[in-house]
Amino acid sequence: MQKFDFIHFSRLLATSAILGLAIPATSQQAVAEPPCFTDKCPSGWLKVSDEERQRIFAFAEDYKAFMHRARTELMAVKETIQIAEANGFSELTDTSNLSPGRKYYYSNRERSIVLIVIGKKGIGDGVHVAASHIDSPRLELKGRPLYEREGFAQFQTNFHGGLKTYQWTSIPLALIGRVDKKDGTTVEISIGLDPGEPIFIIPDLSPHVDGDLRDRKQRDAIKHEELDPIIGTIPMDEKEGVSAQVEAYLKSEYGIGLDDLVSAELALVPAFPPRDVGFDRSLMAIYGQDDRLSAYASVRGILATDSPEYTAIAHLVDNEESGNVNNTGASSSDLFDLISGLLYRQMGGDYREPDARRALKKSKVISIDVNPGINPIWPSAWEKGNAPRLGNGINMKLYGRGFNANSEYIAWTRNLLDQAGVPWQTATYKVNGSGGGTVGREYARHNMEVIDFGVPVLSIHTPYAVSSKADVYSLYKATKAFFEAE
Numbered sequence: 382m383q384k385f386d387f388i389h390f391s392r393l394l395a396t397s398a399i400l401g402l403a404i405p406a407t408s409q410q411a412v413a414e415p416p417c418f419t420d421k422c423p424s425g426w427l428k429v430s431d432e433e434r435q436r437i438f439a440f441a442e443d444y445k446a447f448m449h450r451a452r453t454e455l456m457a458v459k460e461t462i463q464i465a466e467a468n469g470f471s472e473l474t475d476t477s478n479l480s481p482g483r484k485y486y487y488s489n490r491e492r493s494i495v496l497i498v499i500g501k502k503g504i505g506d507g508v509h510v511a512a513s514h515i516d517s518p519r520l521e522l523k524g525r526p527l528y529e530r531e532g533f534a535q536f537q538t539n540f541h542g543g544l545k546t547y548q549w550t551s552i553p554l555a556l557i558g559r560v561d562k563k564d565g566t567t568v569e570i571s572i573g574l575d576p577g578e579p580i581f582i583i584p585d586l587s588p589h590v591d592g593d594l595r596d597r598k599q600r601d602a603i604k605h606e607e608l609d610p611i612i613g614t615i616p617m618d619e620k621e622g623v624s625a626q627v628e629a630y631l632k633s634e635y636g637i638g639l640d641d642l643v644s645a646e647l648a649l650v651p652a653f654p655p656r657d658v659g660f661d662r663s664l665m666a667i668y669g670q671d672d673r674l675s676a677y678a679s680v681r682g683i684l685a686t687d688s689p690e691y692t693a694i695a696h697l698v699d700n701e702e703s704g705n706v707n708n709t710g711a712s713s714s715d716l717f718d719l720i721s722g723l724l725y726r727q728m729g730g731d732y733r734e735p736d737a738r739r740a741l742k743k744s745k746v747i748s749i750d751v752n753p754g755i756n757p758i759w760p761s762a763w764e765k766g767n768a769p770r771l772g773n774g775i776n777m778k779l780y781g782r783g784f785n786a787n788s789e790y791i792a793w794t795r796n797l798l799d800q801a802g803v804p805w806q807t808a809t810y811k812v813n814g815s816g817g818g819t820v821g822r823e824y825a826r827h828n829m830e831v832i833d834f835g836v837p838v839l840s841i842h843t844p845y846a847v848s849s850k851a852d853v854y855s856l857y858k859a860t861k862a863f864f865e866a867e
Contacts, residue, residue, distance in 0.1 A: 415799075416806050417773070420765035425773040425804050425851055426663065440681075440857065441665060441850040445655035447677050448667045452557055452574070452650045454699045454709075457515040457673055458494045461680055461697065462486060465496055468684045473497065479726060482688045487719060492699040492709040495719060496683045498864070500692035504724040505736060507743030508692045510829070511682065511860050512711065512820050513675035513750065514701030517668070518542030518842045520549065520608055520649040527624050527639060534613040534623040536581075538649060540605055542702030547602040548843050550585035554610055558647035560637050568635050573652045580652050581610040610649060651844035658847055663772065665853075670838055670846040672701065674853060675749035682860030691745075692723075693864035701750075701820050711820035717741065717827055738828070745790075746831040747863055748821030749856070751848070752778065752808055754837025767809035769837035771849040774804030775856050778833040781809065786832035794832050801862035803855055808837065834859075 414428065429437065447464075451457040465486045471477075473485035483499045493515070500508070519541050526536040540546075555573030562568065573580040585603075586594060594602065617625040631637050637645075651668040658664035667674075676697045683695040700710035708715065721737035728736065755768040769776040777794065779785055786794075798805045825831045836852035 414804075416804070418766075420768070422770060422773060422806070424770075425855075428804070429851065437850050437854040438662070440854045443681075444674075444677055444853055445665060445667065448655050448669060448673060449574075451515070451673055451677075452555070452669060453517075453519070453648050454492045454515045455559065455646070456557065457676065457697065458488055458491050461494050461496070461676075462488065464680065464684070470496060470684075479723065489713070489715045490709050493713075493715070494697045495716065496680060496695040498683060498686050498689055498693040500689045502691055503727050504692055504720060505728065505740050505743075506691065507740055507745065508694055508720060509689070509864055509866065510694045510696055510716075510744060510746045510824065511679040511863060512696045512698065512746055512748050512824060513679055514672045514699065514711070514820055515676045515697045516541065516699050516702050517650075517671055517673065518544040518702055520554070520610075522642065522645065522647045522649075524643045525639070526642060527627060529622050529624040532614060532616075532623065533611050534627045535609040536612055536649075538608050538610070540608070541648070543842055545600065545843065546605055546608055547599070549608055550583045550603055552582070552844055553580035553652040554582060554649045555652040556581060556647060556649055558645065560635070560641050560645040560647070562637065562641050562644070568637055568641075570635065570647060581612055581649060583608055583610045653845055663851070664847050664849055666845045666847050668844055668846070670848050671751050671841045672749070672835075674751055674838070674848060675835055675856065678853060678856035679749060679860045681857045683864055685861050686864040689865050690867045694720075695860075695864075698820055701818075704818075705820055705823050711823035720744075742828045744829045745793075745863075745866075746821070746824045746829050747794075747860070748819045748824065748831055748833045749835050749860070750819040750833065751835045751838040751841060751846075752776065753841055754839055756839055762811070764809070764811050767807060769806050769808040771837050771839065771847075772851050773806050773837075774852060775834055775836050775859050776806045776808040778835070779807050779809045780833075781812075786830070790830050790832055794834075797862055797866055798859060801858060803859045803862060804851075805834075805855075805859075 417423065447460060451460045470484040470486045473487040477483070477485055479499050481499050481501045485497045487495045487497070520538040521541055523537040523539055526538070528535055528537060553573065555571070557571050560568040560570065572578055613623050613627045615626055616622050617629065628639055653668060655665060655667040658666050679695040683693055686693050696716055698709065698711045700707050705711040707713070720740065724737055724740055725732040752769065754771045755763045755765065775798070777791065785791070819833050821831045821833045836848065836856050839847040
């Protein structure tokens with residue numbers, strides 16, 4: 382494989398050439414072999430042709446390039462708009478033509494985004510929605526973050542999503558986000574992603590002096606209030622300390638004062654670049670794969686969808702890691718307001734509110750989110766007969782206890798994947814021992830048909846999660862097949 386140079390990559394992603402959209406339609410793929418239902422399933426790589434392997438590896442390069450830049454939901458929306466516009470999508474307006482095949486995007490407050498391809502059938506016949514989230518576990522600055530201690534200037538932080546605190550010390554961190562000022566202007570900040578830029582770091586204790594901490598439990602080895610990065614050490618002068626120097630820097634470099642940080646969304650995220658893993662380069666280590674992996678696959682799937690039977694919608698939302706909250710999360714009515722608005726424009730004066738309710742009931746949703754794959758070091762975390770394995774394709778999540786999709790929708794999905802030649806497996810956590818949430822419940826509340834699936838990933842919610850290139854590509858094929866389904 383040719384080495385991929387992130388330093389010079391810049392914005393080349395927003396072209397159809399780099400996106401590799403010449404991938405054959407999934408409907409032309411051979412029907413998939415039945416999945417393996419034992420705990421000794423052979424690797425999915427053994428069934429991949431040389432030609433297919435080339436497509437998988439090419440797709441992975443585009444994916445890594447996207448993930449290198451899209452470290453937060455704000456950045457993911459920005460990158461998605463650039464890609465969409467480069468591939469024939471335009472912004473949805475009140476006067477947009479809703480004839481079949483038209484392609485649009487709609488952004489909700491720059492933190493969630495919808496990509497739409499108008500179908501041959503009317504909105505009243507239902508829509509096909511691939512839903513995923515674009516926020517990931519991270520550290521955030523508090524409203525009054527700057528303080529000084531022992532000659533170090535530091536930022537006070539909070540956290541977003543579930544994370545193991547001890548994993549965030551002694552790693553390179555980038556500061557990314559925006560500051561909104563009272564005069565209505567916005568200042569964007571990105572420090573630490575590009576080589577040559579400084580990074581920030583949360584210092585851990587040396588084993589020579591950490592005796593007082595050794596009795597802490599793993600989850601409390603580093604407490605949340607101890608996750609404060611170093612941001613400077615040079616004092617202003619003999620009277621003014623390091624924090625004064627930092628305050629002066631923010632003013633001179635960005636034109637912002639400490640009061641402006643109250644109306645800021647600044648995140649500290651791992652600065653590691655995406656990297657291949659292993660001699661065979663079959664795996665990828667990347668920050669934020671929960672869940673911008675699923676978001677990217679669904680974006681690529683809808684970009685390759687031209688004239689679906691049902692209107693296709695890729696919905697990328699914020700704040701899943703916090704419980705789907707706020708007006709850009711999946712609990713917002715934004716998508717459903719959009720669907721009812723599209724239906725109103727198609728029906729005109731005949732539209733009534735029950736028409737929208739009926740359209741939602743006829744709709745199908747795939748709620749896509751990654752989940753842990755079986756770990757070679759700790760395989761006992763899974764009941765192996767129902768454990769998903771990296772390299773064996775997407776997994777349908779069978780939670781039990783009333784959380785599964787109904788059996789007829791599972792059967793419909795099985796047939797869809799098999800006809801599209803998409804390898805799949807199932808995933809069921811140990812009974813009463815593990816679990817996780819997705820955005821799916823928010824769509825089910827609107828009486829839509831919903832199934833959860835995704836791909837297995839190692840080290841989810843850590844600064845450097847690991848996925849299989851084959852699985853990410855399989856998820857792309859699955860989303861494309863779903864958008865094109867009749």
